[in-house]
Every structure is written in structure tokens, then in C-alpha cells.
Amino acid sequence: MRTRFALVFGLGLLSPTPAQATPPATTAAELMPLQVGARWVYDVTRTSLPPTKPVRSTVVDEGRCVLPDGEEVHQLRVETAGENAPRFEAWSLGDAGIRRFLALDDRVRGAIDFASAPLRWLDWPARKGDSWRWQGKHDVAFASDGHGWTHQATVVGTEEAITVPAGSFRAVHVRVESAHENVRQLLRELWFAPGVGLVRERHEDAEHDVERVLVAFAKPTDDREARVQRHLEEELANPKTPAWNNKPFVQWLEAGPEALWLPGAIAVVHTDTGSRLYYVGEKVLGFAVNQRELLAASLRDAFGTETARLPNHVPIDALALLLARAEAARLGFERVREAPVTLKPQYAPHPASHRRAAVEVIGGARDGTDRRVALWIDLRRQSDVQFATDYVPPPAARQPR
Numbered sequence: 001m002r003t004r005f006a007l008v009f010g011l012g013l014l015s016p017t018p019a020q021a022t023p024p025a026t027t028a029a030e031l032m033p034l035q036v037g038a039r040w041v042y043d044v045t046r047t048s049l050p051p052t053k054p055v056r057s058t059v060v061d062e063g064r065c066v067l068p069d070g071e072e073v074h075q076l077r078v079e080t081a082g083e084n085a086p087r088f089e090a091w092s093l094g095d096a097g098i099r100r101f102l103a104l105d106d107r108v109r110g111a112i113d114f115a116s117a118p119l120r121w122l123d124w125p126a127r128k129g130d131s132w133r134w135q136g137k138h139d140v141a142f143a144s145d146g147h148g149w150t151h152q153a154t155v156v157g158t159e160e161a162i163t164v165p166a167g168s169f170r171a172v173h174v175r176v177e178s179a180h181e182n183v184r185q186l187l188r189e190l191w192f193a194p195g196v197g198l199v200r201e202r203h204e205d206a207e208h209d210v211e212r213v214l215v216a217f218a219k220p221t222d223d224r225e226a227r228v229q230r231h232l233e234e235e236l237a238n239p240k241t242p243a244w245n246n247k248p249f250v251q252w253l254e255a256g257p258e259a260l261w262l263p264g265a266i267a268v269v270h271t272d273t274g275s276r277l278y279y280v281g282e283k284v285l286g287f288a289v290n291q292r293e294l295l296a297a298s299l300r301d302a303f304g305t306e307t308a309r310l311p312n313h314v315p316i317d318a319l320a321l322l323l324a325r326a327e328a329a330r331l332g333f334e335r336v337r338e339a340p341v342t343l344k345p346q347y348a349p350h351p352a353s354h355r356r357a358a359v360e361v362i363g364g365a366r367d368g369t370d371r372r373v374a375l376w377i378d379l380r381r382q383s384d385v386q387f388a389t390d391y392v393p394p395p396a397a398r399q400p401r
Contacts, residue, residue, distance in 0.1 A: 023194060024159055024170065028124040029093045031172055031192035034074040036061050037220030040197060042212040043165065044080065055081045057212060059089075065259040067114075068337065073101065075110065075260045090260075097124035098192070102137050108313050110260035113137075120153060121190055126172050130155045138178055138186065148181040162191050164200055166214040169193035171200075253326050255336060258318035262302050266322070268329045275330045289323045289375060289387050309379065310355070316377055320357040324375040327387055333363030333371065343374035343388045355379035365391045 025031045038061040043054035057080040064074045076089040090101040090112045099118040104111040117136035131154040138149045156173040163169075171191040178186040188203040199214040251268040253259060259266075264281030279285045279298035287294035296307075303311055310316060321338065328336045339362040349356055358376045365371040371391035378384045 025126075025172065025192075025194040028095070028097045028122060028126075030194045031122065031126075032091065032093055032098050032197045033195060033219070034061055034064075034091060034093055034197075035220055036063060036074070038197075039216075039218045040214060041216040043215055044210065044212040047209045047211070056215075057081070062263075063254075063260055063265075065254050065257050067257065073112070073257065073260075077109075092118070095124065097126075098122040100139065102139055105313075109263060110257065110318070111313075112257050112260070114257065120151070121176070122155075122172065122174055122192065123153070126155050126158055126174075128155055128158050138180075149178050150180075151176055151178045153177075156189075160191065162193070162200060164213040164215075166196070166199065166216055169196065169199055251329060253322070253329055255325055256321065258322045258325075261314055261318050261322070264302050266326050268326065270332075275332070277326050277330055289327050289385060292385065295323075295385060316355045316379060317357040317359060320359045320375050320377045321361070323377075323385070324359050324361045324373050324387070327375065327389070328361050328363050328373045331371075331373070331389065331391055331393070332366050333361075333373070333391075336361050336363035339372065341374055343372055343390065345374075345376045345386045345388065347386070349376060349378050350384065366393070367391070 040059040042057045042059065044057050045052065045054045057078060060077045060079075061074050062077045064072055066072055071092055071094060073090050073092045076091060078087045078089060080087075085107055087106045088103065088109050088111070089106070090103065092099045092101065098121045100121055101118045102113040102116045104113045117134055119136075119139060120132060120134050123130065123132045131152065133150070133152050135150050137147055138151075153174055153176045156175050158172050159170040160173040161168070162171045162173075169191075171193040174190045174192070176188040176190070178188065180186075184205065186203060186205045189201070190198060191200040193199045196214070196217050200212070202209075202211040204210070248269045248271050251270065253266040253268060262279075262281075264279055267278045267280055269276050269278055277287055277289070279287055279302060281301045283301055285294070285298045285301055287298045289295065299305075299310065300307065303314075305311075310319060325336055339360050341358050341360040343360060345358075349358075356376075356378050358374070360372055360374040362370055362372045371389065373387065373389045373391075375385065375387040
């Protein structure tokens with residue numbers, strides 16, 4: 001996957017540079033450089049509400065998932081002074097431009113509303129005067145009318161000079177005018193600078209005026225996968241862990257939006273002699289989906305709890321699907337996708353379970369056939385996980401757990 005913990009990097013402030021020194025973007029991705037571990041710091045001013053003094057807001061790209069159609073979605077964690085808990089945003093980049101997905105609950109990690117139309121902040125290629133239109137919800141907190149919004153976006157300029165605390169840039173300026181069926185109006189303006197991302201944003205209606213400006217931007221100081229692979233290699237070299245006879249290949253489990261529910265990462269470590277699952281959070285914990293103690297330790301580390309009980313805000317079916325995908329990846333399946341449950345559990349689910357899920361995935365196995373992995377979870381005082389597969393590796397390829 002990569003559902004992941006957010007990385008904390010030293011923040012290198014950008015030095016002010018001449019606006020004309022910023023080269024124009026040649027792709028949409030240059031205008032919103034989403035990279036796991038990237039970090040933006042903003043000052044946010046709400047001029048319609050006291051106090052008017054800016055508050056500091058930090059945005060960290062903490063992980064990504066890959067949708068079935070191949071679109072890559074990045075999850076941003078937003079921490080703002082004065083707010084008790086972080087908020088989460090989901091952004092995507094592609095040939096079509098920059099999109100922001102709405103959230104089912106922006107206080108919950110991974111709660112992305114894929115059923116609603118995303119906010120089309122920029123259609124690509126961006127040319128001055130281009131405009132586009134869509135209908136759907138709005139993300140602004142004070143625009144709580146739900147559905148019924150019509151959005152009209154226009155590219156005001158493609159190399160507009162703008163200066164913010166982080167420096168001076170040539171930015172793509174987009175204006176979004178939104179109207180609700182009850183005649184409410186809302187204006188939003190966004191400035192995207194190549195290589196930096198969103199440098200200024202302003203939205204207003206008749207009663208509110210909110211602006212955020214970029215104070216600093218820092219790219220990841222280290223490649224996360226390389227860093228965590230070294231972390232894993234150090235753990236695998238520990239005499240207390242099973243011996244490995246060659247350098248491992250690390251596969252991050254990131255297929256599907258359920259990969260974003262955990263604050264850490266699931267890695268599948270392959271070598272010539274074996275394959276094993278690891279949860280990488282504050283610790284590196286090896287686990288198997290059918291070993292309760294190991295799985296429980298991973299859940300405790302993931303959610304910072306004293307027990308392995310899954311928090312109520314985390315959907316149990318998402319965890320079940322994530323674990324089924326993890327086991328399929330450990331077995332080497334490719335093109336893994338969800339399927340109706342056809343395999344049978346070893347024993348019936350416990351009648352006292354208060355939360356229960358059953359999922360199945362199918363993928364191309366090493367023997368060239370499509371094979372399945374099913375997983376059942378019962379959450380109660382003694383939680384239970386069962387899994388089954390119709391794939392039996394050949395004797396020479398069987399892998400230790």
C-alpha cells in the first residue's frame with residue numbers, strides 16, 4: 001500500500017526570487033507537485049471573523065492510493081493552529097488537470113467521497129481565457145448547502161506575477177464562481193506556481209472572506225521508499241528476525257482508497273526465499289493476516305491504542321479489503337480486484353460479533369490462472385480473522401510466514 005504515517009522534515013524556507021525567474025509549467029503536475037512527504041506552510045486570514053491575525057496552517061502529503069482506473073490520489077493532512085484535530089484533503093493530478101476530491105468527513109483519514117464530482121480546480125492545458133463548468137457539492141465550510149452548486153472556472157492568467165511570503169512567482173490564476181440553487185454566490189481564486197503548488201487561495205461570499213498565502217514549501221528531503229526500505233533492511237538484519245539471504249524487494253500496498261485509512265504503511269517484502277508482510281509506522285512490525293497476536297500488535301501501533309480494537313470511524317470492510325489485498329500481494333497476485341465472496345471460511349462467524357466483514361479479491365497468480373483470496377473479520381471481545389485462498393504454490397515456491 002502506502003497508507004502511511006506523515007513524514008516530518010526540516011522546513012527550508014524559499015528565498016524570495018524575481019517573478020520572471022519562474023519558468024512556465026509544461027504539465028499540470030508541475031503546478032501541484034504532489035510527493036509523499038512534501039510540506040507546505042500557509043498563513044490563513046479570516047477577515048470577516050475576529051481576530052484578523054493570521055493563523056498558521058501546515059499541509060503534509062502523507063500518502064497516496066491508486067484507483068482502479070489508474071488515477072493516483074494523494075492525501076494531504078492539514079493542521080491549523082486553534083483547531084483540535086487535523087483535516088484531510090484528497091488531490092489528484094493527471095493529463096486532464098488538477099482535481100480535489102470531496103470528503104465524507106474531512107476529520108477522518110481516508111474518508112474520500114468518490115460518489116461526488118471532484119472539484120475541477122484546473123483543466124489542462126491551461127490557456128488564458130479557457131473556462132469549464134461542472135455541478136456538484138462545495139468544500140467550503142460555510143457553504144453547507146450540500147448539492148445544488150454550479151461551478152464556472154476561468155483561467156485569468158497563465159504567468160501572472162504574484163508575491164507571497166514564500167517568494168515571487170509567475171503563477172496560473174484560476175477564478176471559480178459558484179452559484180447555489182437558493183441564489184447564494186461564492187467566489188474562489190487560486191494561484192498555482194510551477195514547482196511549488198498552491199501559493200495563494202482566496203474565497204468569499206457576502207459574509208465571509210478567507211485567504212491563505214504560502215509561507216514556505218519543502219520537498220521531501222529523502223525518498224520515502226528508500227528510507228523505509230533501509231529501515232526494513234535494518235530490521236531484517238536483526239538476529240532476532242528470520243535470516244534473509246539477499247537484498248529484499250519492497251512492494252508498497254497502495255491499490256484502492258482503503259490504503260489511506262491507516263496512518264502507517266503496509267509493505268510486502270519479497271526475496272528469493274520468502275515473502276512477508278510488514279506494517280511500517282512508528283515501528284516495523286511483521287504480521288500475518290491469520291495470526292491474531294501479530295495483527296493485533298500492528299493495529300495497536302497503527303491507531304496508538306492499548307487494544308487492537310478498530311476505532312469506530314474506520315470501516316471494518318475497508319480493513320478487511322486491505323488485508324485481503326495484502327495477502328494477495330504476498331502470494332504474488334497481479335491485477336488484483338475485488339470480487340463477490342465465493343470461498344468458505346473454516347468456521348462460521350461468531351454470533352456475538354458487533355462488527356463483521358467478509359471480502360474477496362481475485363488476481364493473476366504465478367501459475368497463470370486467476371486465483372482468489374477471501375478474508376473474514378469478526379470484531380468482539382476476542383476479535384478473529386480468517387482467510388482462505390484457492391491458490392497452492394508449487395513446493396519449490398512455498399514461502400515461510
